Ligand code: SF4
């Protein structure tokens with residue numbers, strides 16, 4: 902599934918430059934993840950890099966956007982060819 906940034910985000914800008922899919926942008930209040938671009942870092946890293954770099958652990962699974970590993974891999978291929 903795609904990941905979601907909680908409202909507790911402190912806009913520290915650590916995650917945005919680390920996302921290999923450019924899925925993270927600053928929203929109206931806090932950073933947001935584009936579900937069409939987030940692959941949970943499948944194809945790039947072993948685990949979500951935004952989760953690894955977030956200092957306050959506010960990036961969580963998005964229960965409203967559940968996807969299988971195959972779905973995420975297909976998304977990766979569609980994004981990067
Ligand atoms: S899990 Fe990976 S692809 Fe998804 S938003 Fe975080 S860094 Fe980007």
Ligand code: SF4
Pocket residue numbers: 906909910911912913914915916917932951954955956957958959960
């Ligand atoms: S690393 Fe965490 S606190 Fe910092 S901008 Fe990203 S989600 Fe927000």
